Amino acid sequence: MVKKAILLTLLACAMALALSGCLFQGTEELYALPKQSEEYYELQSEIELLLTDQTSYAAPTSGTNQQSVQLADLDGDTEDEAIVFLRTTGEKPLRAYIFDRIGEDFRNVAVIEGDGSSFASVEYVQIDGQPGLEMVLGRQISDQVPQALSVYALRENRVVELMSANYNEYTTVDLDRDGKMDIFLLRFSTEVRSGVAEYYRHTGSQIERAPESLLSTGVENVRRIITGYVDTGVPAVFVASMYDENSVVTDIFALRDGAFVNITAEGASGTSAQTVRNYYVYAADIDNDGLIELPQPKQLPQAETAAEDEAYWIIDWCHLSIDGQREKKLTTYHNYSGGWFLVLPEEWEDQLTITYDEAEQGMHGYTFHQWKGYGQETEPIFTIYALSGEDRKAVASSDGRFPLGDKGDVTYAASFGTSELADDLTQADLVGMFKYIQIDWNSGEV
Numbered sequence: 001m002v003k004k005a006i007l008l009t010l011l012a013c014a015m016a017l018a019l020s021g022c023l024f025q026g027t028e029e030l031y032a033l034p035k036q037s038e039e040y041y042e043l044q045s046e047i048e049l050l051l052t053d054q055t056s057y058a059a060p061t062s063g064t065n066q067q068s069v070q071l072a073d074l075d076g077d078t079e080d081e082a083i084v085f086l087r088t089t090g091e092k093p094l095r096a097y098i099f100d101r102i103g104e105d106f107r108n109v110a111v112i113e114g115d116g117s118s119f120a121s122v123e124y125v126q127i128d129g130q131p132g133l134e135m136v137l138g139r140q141i142s143d144q145v146p147q148a149l150s151v152y153a154l155r156e157n158r159v160v161e162l163m164s165a166n167y168n169e170y171t172t173v174d175l176d177r178d179g180k181m182d183i184f185l186l187r188f189s190t191e192v193r194s195g196v197a198e199y200y201r202h203t204g205s206q207i208e209r210a211p212e213s214l215l216s217t218g219v220e221n222v223r224r225i226i227t228g229y230v231d232t233g234v235p236a237v238f239v240a241s242m243y244d245e246n247s248v249v250t251d252i253f254a255l256r257d258g259a260f261v262n263i264t265a266e267g268a269s270g271t272s273a274q275t276v277r278n279y280y281v282y283a284a285d286i287d288n289d290g291l292i293e294l295p296q297p298k299q300l301p302q303a304e305t306a307a308e309d310e311a312y313w314i315i316d317w318c319h320l321s322i323d324g325q326r327e328k329k330l331t332t333y334h335n336y337s338g339g340w341f342l343v344l345p346e347e348w349e350d351q352l353t354i355t356y357d358e359a360e361q362g363m364h365g366y367t368f369h370q371w372k373g374y375g376q377e378t379e380p381i382f383t384i385y386a387l388s389g390e391d392r393k394a395v396a397s398s399d400g401r402f403p404l405g406d407k408g409d410v411t412y413a414a415s416f417g418t419s420e421l422a423d424d425l426t427q428a429d430l431v432g433m434f435k436y437i438q439i440d441w442n443s444g445e446v
Contacts, residue, residue, distance in 0.1 A: 043106045046099060047084055050108075058087035058094060061140070063121035072124040074098065074154035076131020081154070082106070083135070085119055094119060094139055098154060109157040116141045116148065125172050125181040127151060128162065128202045136172060136183065146187060151207065163200055163207040173227045175235050175255050176201055183207075184237050184253065186215070186222060195219055197239070197253050199260040210260040215241065216249045223248060224282050228292040230254055230263070231322045238283045238292055250283050250294055256322055263324055281334065286317045293317040293329050301371055303353045303378050312354040314344065334437065335366065338386055339407060342368075343433045348421065353378060362389040370419040380417025382430060387411045402427050404434045 047069070057068035071080040082099040096112040096119075112135075120138035127134040135152040146166040153160045163183070170185035183200040195215035200207050219241035230236035236254035243249040252264045281295045296316040315334060319327045331349065334341040344352070353371040358364045365385040369378035387395050388410055396403040396413035404412040414430050416422045 039101070039106065043082055043099060046106050046108060047097075050084070050086060050097060052088075055086050055088040058085045058119055060085065060119040060122050060138075063123065063138075065122050065124075070122070072133050072135075074124070074132050074135065075100070075157075081109075083122075085122075087118070091115065096122075096135075096137065098159070100157065110154060110159045112137065112150075112152060112159055114139050114148070114150070120147050123172055126179075127181050127183075127207070128153060129180050130155075134162065136170075138167070138170070149183070149185060151183065162202075165198065165200070167198075168195075169222045169225060171225050171227060171237065173235060173237055175199065175237070175260075177233070177235065186225075186239065188219075188221065195241070197237075197251075197260075197262065199253070213253060213260055213262045214265065215239065215251050215262070216243065216265065219243055219249060219251075226283065226292070228283075228285060229290055230292060230320065232291070234322050236263075236292070236322075240282050248282075252320065254322060263322060264320065281315060286332065287329055289329075291319055293319050300353050301374070303355050303369055303371075305378075306353075306355050310356060314352065333368075335384075336437065338410075339437050340384075340412065341435055341437055342384070343435065351421070357383070362392070363387050363395065367417070369417075370421050379419035381419040381421045382414050382416050382425070384434070385413045385415070387413060404431055405436070407436060 059066050059068040068085050070083045070085075072083065073079065074081045074083075079101060084097045084099065086095045086097065087093050088095060092113040092115050094114045094116050097108050098110040098112075099106045100109045101107075102109070114137075116139035118140045120140045121136075122138070123136040124133040125136060127136075130153070132154060137150050137152060139148045139150075141148055146168050148164065149167045149170055150164040151162040153162055165183075165185060166187060167185040168188045170183060172181040173184050174180065175182050175184070178201075180202055182202075183198075185198050185200075186195055187198070188195040194217060196212045197215060198212050199210040201210070202208075220243070222239060222241050224240045226238050227235065228238065230252055234254060236252050239251045239253070240248050241251070250264065251262050253260065253262055255261075256263060281297060283292050283294050285291060286293045294317070296318055297313045298316060300312045300314060302310065312333070315332050317329045317332065319329050321327070331344045331346065332341045333344060333354070351371050353369045355367050355369065356364070357367060363385055365383045367383040368381045370381055371378055384404070385396070385401060389395075392411040393403070395401070396411045400415045401413040402415070404414055406412070412434065414427075414434070416425065
């Protein structure tokens with residue numbers, strides 16, 4: 001009964017997505033009692049035949065597709081096949097069963113078998129240019145060895161393996177801009193703290209691997225992988241990895257003159273020196289220009305009124321072109337604990353320090369001061385307040401404060417100080433400078 005209940009839930013979710021009707025229905029259809037489709041029951045019956053005491057569901061453990069029953073058009077006939085992920089016993093315990101409609105019935109037309117402890121991830125993307133989507137399937141072999149990645153195509157109800165490789169991390173990306181997705185994967189050697197990037201793409205009749213490219217020397221493990229554009233029309237993969245104990249380095253991989261390269265590697269050191277930072281902040285399109293910028297944190301001088309352990313950083317965001325040219329785009333202050341950041345005027349460089357003030361219950365603030373040198377008195381430019389409590393909106397508009405915005409149950413406000421730098425700012429300017437940090441939903445990090 002438990003297996004059947006799980007199956008009903010999984011199928012209800014999967015089939016509802018694929019078999020839901022049009023938005024516009026007749027009156028009788030709108031008021032009729034809901035019915036399960038015949039397709040639903042047929043598929044349910046076929047899957048139940050596979051469920052035994054030694055067989056259980058084995059949904060992928062990571063990625064965007066983490067259901068035990070999934071739908072995708074694998075053969076290009078415009079109708080989705082159902083893919084069921086199970087684990088059983090034996091030499092190859094991991095099974096992905098593919099069900100297709102044959103006439104009026106669902107039938108199991110193919111099965112993918114593999115060794116390992118679990119399915120790590122699955123994606124459905126266009127890789128070979130033929131009708132239908134390919135399955136990019138990762139399997140966790142054990143905790144001691146890299147994972148196994150395979151790409152499968154469904155051809156005439158037969159599964160064809162297009163490639164296989166071991167990997168620690170991977171992503172799909174169209175680096176050559178041919179409209180088909182490519183495979184980018186990383187492999188690490190923890191003994192010598194080195195890693196390589198491999199690039200696979202479908203050319204002609206098969207998937208080919210380009211000559212591998214090295215990650216920065218000394219990297220340990222990947223913190224984040226994102227894809228984006230390094231130049232207009234030039235896609236790239238940005239890999240942020242641990243470097244030394246408290247540092248992060250970003251490697252950027254792209255096609256340059258047709259060759260797969262790490263555009264940030266420098267000379268014999270093999271390290272992307274200009275992207276190393278001992279501050280956990282990651283590459284992003286910070287100015288929404290369609291290109292990815294790299295962060296370069298810079299510690300601010302400490303105000304004499306600041307607590308001894310109080311330290312603040314600003315971030316210079318730079319664009320690194322495909323040929324390695326660096327261009328500064330803008331400067332920000334990021335308050336990660338509060339989930340907000342400020343875009344700072346370029347002319348304020350070397351003129352800024354910050355202090356924290358727990359003003360009263362339900363309100364605290366960060367004051368940005370004009371810095372004039374050690375031994376010189378600082379002058380407040382403005383203060384950013386975080387307000388909580390039922391009266392926070394009223395407090396945000398009192399005593400010289402004005403609201404900046406709301407995030408959850410916190411209202412943000414600001415007030416101007418006496419510095420000459422404040423004279424050039426309006427309320428609208430400060431509202432425009434204030435922005436919220438976006439969360440990476442895959443990692444849960446900012």
